[in-house]
Amino acid sequence: MLRFTEDHEWLQLDGDVATVGITAFAAEQLGDLVYVELPKPGAKLTKGSAAAVVESVKAASDVYAPLSGEVVEVNEAAAADPASIGADPQGAGWLYRMRLDDVSAMDGLMDEAAYADISK
Amino acid sequence: MSQNVQSASCHALPAGAPRRTPLYELHVRLGARFCPFAGYEMPLSYPAGVLKEHIHTRSAVGLFDVSHMGQIELRPRAGDVGDVAAALETLVPVDVVGLKPGRQRYALFTDRSGGILDDLMVARLPDRLTLVVNAAMKAADEAHLRENLPADVEVAPRDRCLIALQGPGAEGALARLAPQVATMRFMDVRGIEIRGAACLASRSGYTGEDGFEISLPSNRAEEIAAALLDDENVAPIGLAARDSLRLEAGLCLYGSDIDATTTPVEAGLAWAIPAARRAGGAREGGFLGAERVLAELRSGPLRRRVGLLPEGRAPVRAGAALFADEAGDEPIGVVTSGGFGPTLQTPVAMGYLPARLADPGSRVFADLRGRRLAVTVAPTPFVAARFRR
Structure with a gap:
């Protein structure tokens, strides 16, 4: 299941673990990324809290936790090469994986068509 | 996000x-x-x-x-362009009188307390001076010129x-x-x-x-x-x-690295102030805020603008507080510009530090999202200038 947030993040659910990244729209808006700060594996995230930071040449942007859960894995390759996030934000450029506290909370997020409407 | x-x-x-x-x-x-x-x-x-x-x-x-930048011409209504140059020297601590026709130099408008009202370029042509000033300051600069220059200097913004x-x-x-x-x-x-x-x-x-x-x-x-x-x-x-x-290139952005709360000497722009305008010079002082600026030239400023190289890859941005050590909670300075330097492929920044901590090699700490990140004072420019002198 693929879902999106109003803050331009995507989540791909596999079992109770969601892979999280920034959307292609967000990546295009941000431009070239030069630095990314990812959460630590094991960190407990609360929905809406700052989970990661992505930085372009010009500015730093918080990436909020789209749902609550525990970080189980981070994309070290993306941290080592932030430009790779912009190259494939909704694929190889994922940021982290979290085990959701409540998988049903995914239902409250947008599907691809709804997100496409707000990111025109 | x-x-x-x-x-x-x-x-x-x-x-x-x-x-x-x-x-x-x-x-x-x-x-x-x-x-x-x-x-x-x-x-x-x-x-x-x-x-x-x-x-x-x-x-x-x-x-x-x-x-978007302001272009302002100063023309003599009476006399010649030399009189205009002398008049402008009452507002800038630089050598305008000695500027030859066909030459340009960097200048600063100072206020009565020695703060910087704007930075600008002054060019001398046979019949006039032309100024290029910052976009955000052009209306204020024009008013400042009209208010302070004699009536026989025409102040003409050019669109x-x-x-x-x-x-x-x-x-x-x-x-x-x-x-x-x-x-x-x-x-x-x-x-x-x-x-x-x-x-x-x-x-x-x-x-x-x-x-x-x-x-x-x-x-x-x-x-x-x-x-x-x-x-x-x-x-x-x-x-x-x-x-x-x-x-x-280590160049100041007005409104970030310099403003009315910083003086030319604090900002490391004393190179723009020639001997003729300093104590003992032929045209000593004679500009707004000269008392403070000359005193700082003599005794050194309390704080100085510095180049900063953050350790690691995380950019340190404008507004980040600077600390003398990893634990203290009293800021000693602030980052005024910061980001990623694409030529160097590292983060670079500028800011203000107390003079005793402002020499290259001095190690201080910047607040980065609640953490303390080591930053080292470095000479500017970070990338060597390649002017055709």
């Missing part, structure tokens, strides 16, 4: 409908992304993106629309386009349309003709690279900019790369 840190190069100042430069339609055709800046709708970046634009300027030629061509190939690109620019040296100013349009070119810029700034009639600007861009070596560059280029 949110932009929680706005870059200093893209802050909107006046409210109301944004103004557009004569090159707006060209920027649209080039696919620019726009941002509000000093009341103007300016190109932030083009489809190539800020990193490529930055590197292109360092390796080839970048074309910048800087028409012209301003294009900067910057980079190692700038001379070749401009000489294609105006061959006479090849003999200009850094800070020369010369009237030139481009496709029959009367332009004023200076060999200067805001990137640390060789290059030119060209003042041209607004109604010919788009045609001339397009002709310059016809050269495959020339690419349009937005404000985002302009900011990262000037930061690597």
